[in-house]
Amino acid sequence: MKPIKPKLIFHEPDGLPDVALVEATGIDNQFPRHVHSSYIFTLIDNGERKLSVNSTTVTIKTGELCILPPGIPHKCEPISTPESELYSYRALCVTSNYMVRLTTEIYGRYCREPDFDPEIAYTDYDKTSFEDCFTLIHVPGTELERQAALNSFLYHIIEKHSRGERLPRKAGAQLVALQRVKSFIDQNFQRQITLPELAERACLSPFHLQKIFVDEYGRSPQEYVIFKRIKEAQRLIESNTPLIEAALKSGFSDQSHFSKHFKKVIGISPGRFSKENI
Structure with a gap:
């Protein structure tokens, strides 16, 4: 077959x-x-x-x-x-x-x-x-x-x-700190971001920030940065942006690094995705 x-x-x-x-x-x-x-x-x-x-x-x-x-x-x-x-x-x-x-x-x-x-x-x-x-x-x-x-x-x-309504998440200082970090990543994912920089914004230790970020969002801060870059690259590719340009604009400086993470997050290579979705 x-x-x-x-x-x-x-x-x-x-x-x-x-x-x-x-x-x-x-x-x-x-x-x-x-x-x-x-x-x-x-x-x-x-x-x-x-x-x-x-x-x-x-x-x-x-x-x-x-x-x-x-x-x-x-x-x-x-x-x-x-x-x-x-x-x-x-x-x-x-x-x-x-x-x-x-x-x-x-x-x-x-x-x-x-x-x-x-x-x-x-x-x-x-x-x-x-x-x-x-x-x-x-x-x-x-x-x-x-x-x-x-x-x-x-x-x-x-x-x-449906088994009823979803309970609202509990508010608290740590949740506010996580939301502040997530918002910062959403606005700055194209540039280099370090864990100590994010921890300083959250007023938490890097280890503790990493732990509670994973608990809340299912990804580490570093993984969330990559995810945001890949979703931006996906949007650009769907808009007929050349692959290399999409990689650079979304924050990747290395094409092989971009391709590896794109397949990991999306499920197929950037080239195959481009052929199927343009």
């Missing part, structure tokens, strides 16, 4: 600014511990995925859906089998604000973010509307249909599988 080339395509549907869709085939990366800033609804189309949340490991099989609320530290990887090159999945990425609006609409009162159990492989979901979300991205002039398909899928998920 001829190996299938890895494919990873991102879609931003017209009329749905709070949503992104992902189609992936042949991605064999083992993704280290990380978090997402939005809700991720992932359907395994072929193969199996191992998902580790806290101390629990769950196997998500073909036809099953995984729901990850934002801010949940986790690791994931395809399970190695003779058919592993056929591993494929699709994902809906939805912002917290959109989920809050829909939940409020469903229950007729203001609601916080809905909560879901990331350790469950869901089989009872609206398969038709999920399929429609991906079918309609290739059809022009169907914004209302795309909106209807998305809302139908999410309404069913929220009503049937």
Whole structure:
């Protein structure tokens, strides 16, 4: 059997600014511990995925859906089998604000973010509307249909599988310090940033900052800098920026270093990503 080339395509549907869709085939990366800033609804189309949340490991099989609320530290990887090159999945990425609006609409009162159990492989979901979300991205002039398909899928998920509202995070001096450090990285990730510099801003020791940053965001400060650079490079590549220029503008000075981290974070090489997404 001829190996299938890895494919990873991102879609931003017209009329749905709070949503992104992902189609992936042949991605064999083992993704280290990380978090997402939005809700991720992932359907395994072929193969199996191992998902580790806290101390629990769950196997998500073909036809099953995984729901990850934002801010949940986790690791994931395809399970190695003779058919592993056929591993494929699709994902809906939805912002917290959109989920809050829909939940409020469903229950007729203001609601916080809905909560879901990331350790469950869901089989009872609206398969038709999920399929429609991906079918309609290739059809022009169907914004209302795309909106209807998305809302139908999410309404069913929220009503049937939400386990209530997500509790707000506790405030405190350390959380404020972490948010200050994260904001600084968000604004300065293209330049060289050192851990002692960040620790000074947080008024914490480098060791303690590293520990609580990982606990809160699923990545170390250094890993978060790399993540921000890769996401900026991804945005530039999708805007048809040449790869070398995208690497330099996002903060990388070495092309091999850029390629290595891009594949680790995104799942495929920058060149392959460029071919699939421009």
